[in-house]
Amino acid sequence: MRISELVQRSGVPLASIKYYIREGLLMPGETTSATQARYGDEHLRRLRLIRALTDVAGLPLQKVGIVISLIEHPETNLFDTLGKAIAALPPYADPDENDNYPRARAALEKLGQVYDPHYAAVAQLERALAAAESVGLPMSDERLLGYGRHIMGIAEIDIEQVPAETAHDAIEYSVLGTALYEPVIAAMRRLAHQDLAARRFGGAPTTG
Amino acid sequence: MRISELVQRSGVPLASIKYYIREGLLMPGETTSATQARYGDEHLRRLRLIRALTDVAGLPLQKVGIVISLIEHPETNLFDTLGKAIAALPPYADPDENDNYPRARAALEKLGQVYDPHYAAVAQLERALAAAESVGLPMSDERLLGYGRHIMGIAEIDIEQVPAETAHDAIEYSVLGTALYEPVIAAMRRLAHQDLAARRFGGAPTTG
Numbered sequence: 001m002r003i004s005e006l007v008q009r010s011g012v013p014l015a016s017i018k019y020y021i022r023e024g025l026l027m028p029g030e031t032t033s034a035t036q037a038r039y040g041d042e043h044l045r046r047l048r049l050i051r052a053l054t055d056v057a058g059l060p061l062q063k064v065g066i067v068i069s070l071i072e073h074p075e076t077n078l079f080d081t082l083g084k085a086i087a088a089l090p091p092y093a094d095p096d097e098n099d100n101y102p103r104a105r106a107a108l109e110k111l112g113q114v115y116d117p118h119y120a121a122v123a124q125l126e127r128a129l130a131a132a133e134s135v136g137l138p139m140s141d142e143r144l145l146g147y148g149r150h151i152m153g154i155a156e157i158d159i160e161q162v163p164a165e166t167a168h169d170a171i172e173y174s175v176l177g178t179a180l181y182e183p184v185i186a187a188m189r190r191l192a193h194q195d196l197a198a199r200r201f202g203g204a205p206t207t208g
Numbered sequence: 209m210r211i212s213e214l215v216q217r218s219g220v221p222l223a224s225i226k227y228y229i230r231e232g233l234l235m236p237g238e239t240t241s242a243t244q245a246r247y248g249d250e251h252l253r254r255l256r257l258i259r260a261l262t263d264v265a266g267l268p269l270q271k272v273g274i275v276i277s278l279i280e281h282p283e284t285n286l287f288d289t290l291g292k293a294i295a296a297l298p299p300y301a302d303p304d305e306n307d308n309y310p311r312a313r314a315a316l317e318k319l320g321q322v323y324d325p326h327y328a329a330v331a332q333l334e335r336a337l338a339a340a341e342s343v344g345l346p347m348s349d350e351r352l353l354g355y356g357r358h359i360m361g362i363a364e365i366d367i368e369q370v371p372a373e374t375a376h377d378a379i380e381y382s383v384l385g386t387a388l389y390e391p392v393i394a395a396m397r398r399l400a401h402q403d404l405a406a407r408r409f410g411g412a413p414t415t416g
Contacts (some may be wrong), residue, residue, distance in 0.1 A: 048342040056299045056339035057267050079405075086398055091264045091391045104395075113296035113403040121402065125395035130266035132388040134256040137381070139392065146365040147396060150358040157354040159408065173345070178398060180340040183299045184347065185359060185397070186390045187312075187333035190294055192356075192363035193386070194329065195321040197287075200367065 003029065006039045007010075010047040017047070027051055049176075056180040061122055063088040067175060075172045085175040090180075093127040101126035103133070110141065111148040153183035154185070211237065214247045219254040225255070231350040233258055233273055265387040275383060282379045287324075294385040295328035297390075301335040309334035311341070318349065319356040331397075362393070 007014050016163045020026035026046050029037030048067075053067060066088040074081040099117040104125040108115050115122060127141055158177055163169040215222050228234035232252050237245030254276075261267045261275060262318040274296040282289040307325040312333040316323050337347055366385055386389060 018270050027244035043342075043396040045252075052343050053338035056336055061277045069228075089394075089398075090266050091395075107396075108399065113399060114406045115402055116400055118345065119399070119402055121395050121398035124274050125392065125399060128264055128282070128388070128391035129397050131260035132395060133385075134262050135253075135384050135388060137385055140273070143365055147393065148364055148400075151393060151396045152403075153353055153358040155397055155399060156405055157351055158397075161400060162352070162369045174401070175342075176343050177345055178401070180343060180345060182390075182394045182397070183336035184340060184380045185355065185393065186313075187299075187336050188355060188359045189363055189366075189390070189393070190297075190314065190386060191321060191323055191327070191333060192360045193366060193382070194323055194327055196321045196363055 001039050002036065003039060006043055006047070010044055010051075012047050012051065020047070020050060023061065023065065025061065025068060052180055053060075056183050058090050058183075059088065059179070067179070071168070071172050071175060074167055078167055078171060081171055082174055083116075083119055084145050085177065086124075089124075089179050091124055091131075093120070093123035095120070095123050096126075103129040103139070107139065107144055107148075110144060112162070113148075209247050210244065214251055214255070218259075220255050222258065227254070228258060231269065231273065233269065233276060243309060244356055258385075260388055264391050266298050266391075267296065267387070275387070279376070279380050279383060281361075282375055286375055289379055290382055291324075291327055293379070294332075294386065297332075299332055299335050299339075300377055301328070301331035303328070303331050304334075311337040311347070315347065315352055315356075318352060319358075359396060 001009070003014065003017065006012075006017060010017075017026065021028050026043060029039040029043065031037050037153050040174070047053075049068070050061075050064055054061060059067065065087055070085045075084075095118070099122075101117065101122050104122050105117070107125065108122070108130065132139060151204045158181070161177075163173050209217070211222065211225065214220075215227060225234065228237050234251060237247040237251065239245050244360075257276070258269075258272055261272045263270065264325065267275065275293055278289050278293045278296075280318075282285060283292075303326070307330075309325065309330050311331045313325070313335065316330070366389070369381070371381050
């Protein structure tokens with residue numbers, strides 16, 4: 001297809017498509033003349049991926065580039081690849097050179113979970129717990145243990161479905177399933193609050 | 209305290225503090241002379257809130273202003289206030305004038321949840337489900353029902369702890385607890401994946 005059709009079918013403006021190509025996020029089309037190029041389904045798929053990661057998962061474009069590059073060229077060690085991809089997801093937290101993550105480590109120990117202190121999610125958990133604490137909502141042990149049980153249940157559902165065929169498929173599923181199901185979980189939690197509030201306190205619209 | 213001490217104690221740069229004051233996100237200090245003003249603990253608290261919402265929850269400053277204003281001046285109807293606050297959280301989704309949210313409505317009906325179709329989280333769930341689907345990870349019924357059970361369990365923990373003293377406290381807890389525990393849940397899920405992967409597939413570092 002021509003670039004005008006790519007614009008129309010993807011819903012992504014021409015200027016953005018050209019920008020993504022310049023930045024290396026989208027592969028160039030196949031040149032057919034001095035002024036024209038041809039685009040295919042792989043361009044459409046890539047544009048959907050870029051838009052899902054930016055608009056819905058909230059990644060800046062530079063981090064989208066990291067995620068795409070790790071999916072396309074995973075490193076030999078899958079855990080290293082996944083670790084780098086997770087570090088490209090928000091909330092962004094600078095690693096502490098002494099692995100000094102007191103809130104996250106205490107939480108993980110109370111939960112009895114195995115973890116690598118260098119894994120980006122440890123610093124991210126520390127940052128998220130510190131932010132909640134800073135506005136007067138520190139994590140209580142009761143909430144931690146309750147959350148931990150349910151989140152492990154969600155993670156089990158995710159892990160059951162990791163495709164086992166190729167390392168590429170496993171990495172792609174793991175990275176995109178992590179990044180793109182987080183907004184789903186967030187929206188579902190907001191709606192679960194509404195359901196509970198309507199049933200317990202009344203007053204909420206029940207026109208669903 | 210002087211503004212230099214506010215910078216030091218909050219860790220927020222002077223230019224950002226001045227910008228927040230200009231934009232109405234931070235209240236001005238009490239003027240003590242033509243060139244000086246005095247700041248108090250309420251300024252420190254507000255700066256922590258702004259930083260938690262921007263850096264960790266991922267809100268743009270304009271949305272932070274909406275959230276702060278709703279917490280400070282809640283509307284008479286608490287559900288309306290909460291609805292407007294939730295609409296200020298990512299992922300941002302334009303409301304559909306015909307309430308046409310096919311994926312979200314089908315999901316909520318399968319889950320048997322009460323919901324108001326105008327509530328921003330319905331449009332947000334639609335957008336999140338569409339994004340996952342667009343990259344080849346559509347929500348299966350099995351995943352939906354499993355997620356739904358665990359997310360309802362998390363929401364029950366949240367709702368148990370809503371402070372009942374004043375409407376202001378309830379709104380503040382609901383809005384900040386929604387926005388700031390989402391990154392906690394996201395990081396905990398990433399770490400639950402690591403725990404499960406290490407136990408099932410081996411190969412993950414277990415130096416926690």
